[in-house]
Amino acid sequence: MFNSIKYVALLLLAFSLYSCKDDDTNPVKDTDEVTLNTIVNKTSGDYTFEVVSEDKELKEGHSVFYIRATDNSNNSIAKDLSVNLIMDMGMMMHSTPFMTEVVTMNDKEYIKVDATFIMASAGGSWFITLKSETMAIDERMDCTVIATGNVKRFTFEEKSYFVTLRSLDSPKVGMNDFIVSIHTRESMMIHPAVTDLTTEVEMLMPSMGHGSDGNVSPVHSANGIYNGKVNFNMTGDWQITLRLKRGDMMIGEPIIYTLDF
Amino acid sequence: MKKILTLILLPLSLLADVAQDSISKKEYKSDEIIVIDDDFNAVQKNMNTVLNSVDDLLKYNNSIDLISRANFASEAIVRGYDQNRLSVTIDGMRMFSACIDKMDPITSYIEIENLKASEVSADKSDMSHGISVGGSMNFITNKPLLSNDFKIVLDNQFSSASDYYNSKGKVNYSYENFAALVSYSVKNAGNYSAGNSISVNNSSFRKENVKLNTLFKSSENTSHGLEYIYDHSADIGYPALIMDTRSTDMNMISYQLGMKNISDLILSWDTRVYYNSISHLMDDYDRSDEEIMNRAVMPGMYMPMDGTTETMGFLTKNKLLLGDDILKLSMEVFRMNAFSDMKMEMLETGREMYLINLGDIETYSGGIYAGYFTQLNESFLLKLNGRIDYITRTVNNEFARAIAESYWGDNYTASNLQLNTSVNLQKEFSESQSTNLTLSRVERAPTHLESFGFYIYNISDNSIYIGNPNLNKEKSYSVNLGYDYNVDDFNVKLNLYNDYIVDYIAGLKDDGVEVVETFAQSFKLFQNIGDANITGIEASLDYNINENFGLLTKVKYQYSQSLKYNESLPFTPPLSGLINFSYRSDDIVSVISAEFAAEQNNISKNITIEDSTPGYVILNWRNNYKINDTFTVRFGVENVFDKYYYTHFSINNLPNLGRNLYLGLVVGL
Numbered sequence: 035m036f037n038s039i040k041y042v043a044l045l046l047l048a049f050s051l052y053s054c055k056d057d058d059t060n061p062v063k064d065t066d067e068v069t070l071n072t073i074v075n076k077t078s079g080d081y082t083f084e085v086v087s088e089d090k091e092l093k094e095g096h097s098v099f100y101i102r103a104t105d106n107s108n109n110s111i112a113k114d115l116s117v118n119l120i121m122d123m124g125m126m127m128h129s130t131p132f133m134t135e136v137v138t139m140n141d142k143e144y145i146k147v148d149a150t151f152i153m154a155s156a157g158g159s160w161f162i163t164l165k166s167e168t169m170a171i172d173e174r175m176d177c178t179v180i181a182t183g184n185v186k187r188f189t190f191e192e193k194s195y196f197v198t199l200r201s202l203d204s205p206k207v208g209m210n211d212f213i214v215s216i217h218t219r220e221s222m223m224i225h226p227a228v229t230d231l232t233t234e235v236e237m238l239m240p241s242m243g244h245g246s247d248g249n250v251s252p253v254h255s256a257n258g259i260y261n262g263k264v265n266f267n268m269t270g271d272w273q274i275t276l277r278l279k280r281g282d283m284m285i286g287e288p289i290i291y292t293l294d295f
Numbered sequence: 296m297k298k299i300l301t302l303i304l305l306p307l308s309l310l311a312d313v314a315q316d317s318i319s320k321k322e323y324k325s326d327e328i329i330v331i332d333d334d335f336n337a338v339q340k341n342m343n344t345v346l347n348s349v350d351d352l353l354k355y356n357n358s359i360d361l362i363s364r365a366n367f368a369s370e371a372i373v374r375g376y377d378q379n380r381l382s383v384t385i386d387g388m389r390m391f392s393a394c395i396d397k398m399d400p401i402t403s404y405i406e407i408e409n410l411k412a413s414e415v416s417a418d419k420s421d422m423s424h425g426i427s428v429g430g431s432m433n434f435i436t437n438k439p440l441l442s443n444d445f446k447i448v449l450d451n452q453f454s455s456a457s458d459y460y461n462s463k464g465k466v467n468y469s470y471e472n473f474a475a476l477v478s479y480s481v482k483n484a485g486n487y488s489a490g491n492s493i494s495v496n497n498s499s500f501r502k503e504n505v506k507l508n509t510l511f512k513s514s515e516n517t518s519h520g521l522e523y524i525y526d527h528s529a530d531i532g533y534p535a536l537i538m539d540t541r542s543t544d545m546n547m548i549s550y551q552l553g554m555k556n557i558s559d560l561i562l563s564w565d566t567r568v569y570y571n572s573i574s575h576l577m578d579d580y581d582r583s584d585e586e587i588m589n590r591a592v593m594p595g596m597y598m599p600m601d602g603t604t605e606t607m608g609f610l611t612k613n614k615l616l617l618g619d620d621i622l623k624l625s626m627e628v629f630r631m632n633a634f635s636d637m638k639m640e641m642l643e644t645g646r647e648m649y650l651i652n653l654g655d656i657e658t659y660s661g662g663i664y665a666g667y668f669t670q671l672n673e674s675f676l677l678k679l680n681g682r683i684d685y686i687t688r689t690v691n692n693e694f695a696r697a698i699a700e701s702y703w704g705d706n707y708t709a710s711n712l713q714l715n716t717s718v719n720l721q722k723e724f725s726e727s728q729s730t731n732l733t734l735s736r737v738e739r740a741p742t743h744l745e746s747f748g749f750y751i752y753n754i755s756d757n758s759i760y761i762g763n764p765n766l767n768k769e770k771s772y773s774v775n776l777g778y779d780y781n782v783d784d785f786n787v788k789l790n791l792y793n794d795y796i797v798d799y800i801a802g803l804k805d806d807g808v809e810v811v812e813t814f815a816q817s818f819k820l821f822q823n824i825g826d827a828n829i830t831g832i833e834a835s836l837d838y839n840i841n842e843n844f845g846l847l848t849k850v851k852y853q854y855s856q857s858l859k860y861n862e863s864l865p866f867t868p869p870l871s872g873l874i875n876f877s878y879r880s881d882d883i884v885s886v887i888s889a890e891f892a893a894e895q896n897n898i899s900k901n902i903t904i905e906d907s908t909p910g911y912v913i914l915n916w917r918n919n920y921k922i923n924d925t926f927t928v929r930f931g932v933e934n935v936f937d938k939y940y941y942t943h944f945s946i947n948n949l950p951n952l953g954r955n956l957y958l959g960l961v962v963g964l
Contacts, residue, residue: 208697236809241641241648242593244818245809248701267698267750270639270648294646 068139073099074162074175080106083164083173086144092177094154095184096200096215100137100144103164110143112136114166119149123158128222131196131215133257150215152196152225154181188286194219195228197278197289200259205266205295212264214252214276227258231285234277235262240292241271252276269295353402357790357833357849358417358430360868362944363951365533366457366487366498367540368403372944373417374792374831375853375866376429379742380769384433386522387424387610387627388549388567393575393602394540395635395652395744395751398533402434404526404545404573406480406504408450408463411435418775418792419735420719422664422682423612423625427739428771428796438520439474439510440467452929452959456952457487457498461959472512480504486532489950490939497532497539497581520551535947536754537592538579538600547571562621564613575602587642591815592752595642602635602653612664623666631658633743634692652751654695656743660686662713678719685712686740690747699749701807702761702820709747709764711740727782733775741766745800745821752816753802754946755865756903760802763821770797784839793830798823799857799864801902824902825859829867847875857902865903869895869910869943884919895943906948911940929959 070086077083087099103111117134120127132149151160155178164173184199200213212235216228233252237245252262266272271294278285353359353371361369362377373381378392383401392399412435419426424433440446449464465478482502488494504526511519524547531540549569557564578599579587588595608629615622635653640646662684669677687710690696696707717735724730741763744751748762771794778789802819810816831853838846850872855864871892878885891912898905917931937954945951 206697207694208700238809238811239648241596241644241646242639243811243814244816246701247805247807247818265701267701268639268648268650271646 070100070140074177076173076175078171078173081111081169081171081173083175085162085175085177092149092151092160092179093184094151094179094182095198097149097151097179099147099149100139101147101162101164102142102144111166111169111171112143112145114169115145115164115171116166117145117147118163118165119147119151119160120163121153121158121160126222128219129225131217131225131227131258150185150196150198150217150225151179152185152187152198152217153179155179156181186289188289190286195278195286196225197276199291202264202291202293205272205293207266207269209248209263209265212250212252212262212274213259214262215257215259216278217258229254229258230280231260232279233260233262234279235264236275236277237264237266238273238275239268239270240273266293266295353413355849356413356415357788357835357851357872358415360866360871360942360944362400362866362946363942363949364398364535364946365500365531365949366459366484366495366952367500367502367528367531367533368400370397370400371402371432372866372868373415373429373432374794375829375855375864375868376427377866379745380427380429380739382425382427382431384424384431385547386436386549386551386567387433387612388547388569388571389425389606389608389629389631390545390547390571390573391604391606391631391633391743393543393573393604393633393635394577395600395602395748396536396577396754398531398536398540398577399543399573399575403528403543404504404547405434405436405524406463406478406506406526408465408478408480409434409436409504409506409524411437418719418733418777418790419715419717419737419773420678420680420731420733420775421666422680422715422717423623423666425627425662425684426682426715426737428737428769428794436506436522436524437465437476437478437508439469439476439508441469441472441474441510441512442467443469443471445469447962447964449962449964450959452957454955454957456933456955458485459483459487474510476506476508476510478506488953490934490937490953492937492953493939493950495534495950497534500528500531500540502526502528502531516555516557518551518553520553521549522551523548532581535945535949537582537590538577538598539581541576541578541580541599542574543576544574545571560615560617562614562616564611566609566611568607568609570605570607572605573603576600577602584642592754592757593639596648597640597642598637599640600635600637600652602633604631604633606631620667620669623664623668625664626662628659628661631660631743632656632691633658650750651692651695651698652749653743653747654690654692654749656688656747657691658686658688658743660684674723676721676723678717678721680715680717680719680735682715683713684715684740686710688743688746695747695749699747699761702749703747703764706764707747709741709766711768713738713740713768727780729779731775731777731779733773733777735773735775736770737773738768738770740768741800741821748821753819753903755905756802756819757815758802758804758817758819761805761818761820766800766821767798767823769800769823771795772797786835786837788833788835790833791831792833793828796827796829799825799827801857801865824857827855827857827864829853829855829864843878843880845875845877845879847873847877849873854897857899860899860901862901863897863899863905865899865905866944867895867897867899869893869897869908882921886915886917888915888917889913890915892942905943908941908943908945908948911938913938913940925963927961927963929961930957932956 071090074085084102130152137146160179162175186197196217198215201211217225235251246265246267248265250263252260274291276289358373363369415432417430446467452461461482463480468475485499487498506524509521526545529542551567554564610627612625633653633656636651639648664682667679690707715737719733721731746762746764751760773794775792780787801824803822805818805820808818833851835849852870855867869892873890875888894910895908914935915933920928933955941948941950
C-alpha cells in the first residue's frame with residue numbers, strides 16, 4: 035500500500051517539473067505569489083466560499099488548504115467563521131486533527147487549515163463545515179481526500195493512535211527529513227497531539243540486506259510533530275522502521291514504510 | 296674523484312638521457328634499475344631475454360613482490376607496500392587506476408615491449424618522480440633510435456598452461472634527424488591450469504597494446520618526442536572474484552622536449568606535457584544464475600561497475616652542475632579526475648539500485664623537488680633530497696556528496712602539504728666495497744579512495760569501505776643501510792631497513808549501519824590506526840663462476856607490525872627468494888631457476904583478514920637459442936614439477952600457474 039508514496043512522489047515530481055517550466059516561460063514571476071488551485075467553490079445566499087490549495091487535491095495525511103469566504107460586497111468574513119472537518123461514515127461521524135488561523139495571501143484573507151486527514155474519502159465522505167452564529171452560516175462543503183497511505187493507525191491499550199508521515203513525498207539520495215505527527219483519539223471529535231513519545235528509526239534496503247548511517251530518530255518538537263532524518267545512500271528500495279516508545283514501553287508494533295526510487 | 300661521482304650517478308644519467316645509446320647497452324646490476332630492453336639487440340646475453348612478461352621481470356628486483364588476481368597483470372608491491380603507498384609513474388608521468396577493486400594496477404596498461412627499464416627507489420633516496428611512504432617506482436619507456444636504419448623485431452610465443460598466445464613486435468625507422476618506433480602486442484589466453492593440472496575456470500583474457508613514438512632532433516642538443524600508447528583488454532575472467540572485467544581502455548599521449556648541454560651550468564632540461572585516460576568496466580553478466588543467487592556477497596543481483604580516471608600534467612626537470620656538485624631540480628603539476636559507479640540489478644524483480652563510489656573526485660597536485668649531490672672527500676658521497684607536494688581533492692558530483700553526507704557532512708575537500716626529505720651517505724671503503732646509509736622522512740596524503748571512496752568492496756577482508764576526508768597524512772621515518780661488495784665476478788649486495796610509520800591508514804569496522812542477520816560483509820571506515828613498524832633484509836649474490844656459468848641468489852625477509860593491534864600488516868612478504876643457475880655461450884642462454892617462499896604465519900587479522908600461506912619451491916627452466924642473426928628461439932618450462940601453490944599475496948588463495956611449456960620465435964630484421 036505504501037508503495038503508493040512512489041506514485042505520489044512521481045506526481046509531485048511531475049508538478050515540480052511543470053512549475054519549473056512555468057518559471058522558464060515567465061522568469062519575472064513574483065515569488066510571493068502563491069499558485070492556488072480551487073478544490074471546492076460554492077455560493078450560498080449572500081456568501082461565497084472557496085476552498086483552495088497549493089496542491090490539486092486534499093490528501094490523506096498532512097494536507098494544508100485555505101478557505102476564502104466573502105460576502106456579497108466581496109469582503110472577507112474569514113474571522114467570523116469556525117471550521118470543522120468531518121467524515122461521514124454512515125453509522126458514525128468523526129473529525130480529524132487540524133489547526134486553523136487566518137492568513138493573508140496574494141492580498142486576500144484566507145482561513146488556513148493545517149489538517150491531518152486520518153483517512154481517505156474511500157472510507158466515507160469528508161466535508162468541511164463552516165459556522166457562524168452571528169451571521170447564521172451553517173455551511174457544509176463536500177470534498178474528496180485522496181489516499182496516500184501516509185497515515186498508519188493502530189490501537190494500543192484501547193486507544194487509537196494515528197501516525198502521519200509528513201515528509202518523503204519526493205525522497206532524494208542522501209539525508210532526507212523524516213517527519214511524522216502522532217495523534218490519538220479522545221473522542222470522535224477530539225484528536226489531541228501525542229507529545230511524550232520517544233522514537234527509534236531503523237533503515238534497511240531489503241534487496242541489499244543493509245541500512246545506512248547517520249539516521250536521526252524523530253524527536254518531538256511541537257503539536258505532535260516529530261522531526262528526524264533518514265539517509266538513503268543509494269537509489270533502490272528502502273524500508274524505514276519506526277518504533278514508538280513511552281519510557282521503555284513499546285507503543286504498538288513497529289511501523290514500516292517502504293519506498294522505491 | 297670525479298670518476299666516482301660519475302659512476303654513482305650513472306643510474307640518474309640513464310633517466311635523464313635515456314635516448315643515449317651508450318648507456319642503454321650496459322647491463323645494470325643495480326637493485327634500483329633493471330634494464331629491460333636492449334634496443335633491438337635480440338640476442339643480448341642477459342637474463343632478461345629469457346623472461347616473458349613485466350611480471351617476470353619485476354620479480355628480479357629484490358624489493359618487489361607481485362599481487363596476482365588471476366592470469367592477468369599483477370600489481371607490484373615494494374617491501375610490502377602496495378600501489379596506494381607507492382609513487383608509480385611512467386617516464387615520470389602520473390597515471391591512476393580506474394577500477395576501485397584494484398583490478399587494474401598501472402603495470403597492467405604497459406607491456407614489456409613498451410619498456411626500456413624500471414627503476415625502484417625502495418630506500419627513498421630518489422624523489423625526482425614523486426615519493427610515497429613505500430618509495431617510488433618509475434617505468435622508462437622505449438624511445439626511437441636515431442640509427443639511420445630500419446629495424447623490425449617480431450616475437451611470437453605460445454604457452455601451454457593457458458593456451459596463451461602472444462604476438463608482439465616493434466619497428467624502428469629513422470632518417471636523418473627523425474626516428475619513429477611502433478610496437479604492438481596481442482595476447483590471447485584461455486583458462487589456465489594451476490599445479491597438479493587443476494583447471495581454473497573463467498580465467499581467460501584478451502589484450503592488445505600499441506605504442507607509437509616519434510623523435511625529432513631539431514638541433515644537436517634539442518629533441519622533441521611524441522608518444523602515444525593505447526591499451527585495450529577484454530573479457531578478463533577473475534575466478535577469485537564475483538565479477539569479471541568486460542573491457543578496459545587506456546589512452547596516453549605525451550610530448551617531450553629534451554635539451555642537453557644548455558650551458559656550463561645546465562646539463563639537461565627535460566619538459567613533458569601529458570594526458571591519459573582509463574576506462575574500466577566490470578560486470579558479472581557471464582556468471583550463472585545459480586552463482587549469482589547463492590554467492591555470499593550481494594546475492595541475487597548483477598552489479599556492473601564502471602570506473603574512469605583522467606589525468607593531465609606537466610613536468611619539467613633539469614640537472615645543474617655547480618662546480619663538482621650536481622643539483623637536480625624538478626617541478627610537476629597534474630590534475631586527475633576519478634569517477635566510478637555501480638548498478639545493482641535484481642535478477643528476480645528487475646528492480647535497480649544505483650550508487651556512485653567515486654563522485655568525480657578532482658585532484659590537483661603540484662610538487663617541487665631538489666636533489667643535491669656532492670662528494671665530501673675521496674670516500675664519502677652525500678645525496679640530499681627534498682620534495683614538497685601540495686595536493687587537494689574535491690568531490691564534484693552532487694549525487695556522490697549526498698550519498699555520503701552522513702559521513703562527510705559538508706567536508707568535500709581534503710588538502711595536504713607533503714614534506715619529504717632524505718639524506719643518503721655513501722662511503723667507499725675500497726674499489727670493491729661500499730656502504731650507504733639513507734635516512735628519510737616521507738609522508739603521503741590519503742589516496743582519493745581513502746578520502747572520498749564510498750561503499751568500495753574489498754574481497755580480501757569481505758568488507759565495504761567508506762572514505763574519510765579527515766584522515767591525517769601517513770608518515771614514515773626510515774633508515775636503510777646498504778652494503779655492496781663487487782669484484783670482477785662476484786657481487787654481494789645487502790640491504791637492511793626499518794620503516795617506522797605514523798598514522799598508518801587502514802579500514803576499521805564501523806557499526807553505524809544496520810544490517811540483516813544474513814548480511815555477510817562488514818562496513819569499514821578508513822582511519823589512522825596508530826603506528827606501525829617494518830623491518831627487513833634483502834640480500835643478493837651474483838657470481839660468475841666462469842665464462843659460461845653463473846649463479847644468482849636473492850633472498851629477502853620482512854617483519855611488520857601494527858603497534859596498536861600487535862599483528863602483521865597486510866601483504867607482509869614471507870622469507871622468499873630465488874636461485875638462478877645459468878649457462879651462457881655465444882648462441883645460448885639457459886637458466887635454471889628456483890623460486891621459493893617460506894610459510895607465512897605473520898598475518899593480519901584485524902586490519903584485513905589474511906590466512907597463513909604454505910611455503911613452496913618451484914623450478915623454471917628458460918632458454919634462449921640464437922639460430923642465426925635473424926632467428927632466435929625462446930623456449931622453456933615454468934613450474935617444471937607442476938607444483939600447486941599460491942603466494943601470500945594471492946586473492947582468495949587463487950593458485951598460480953602450473954607447469955607451463957612455452958615456445959617463442961623472435962625474428963629480427
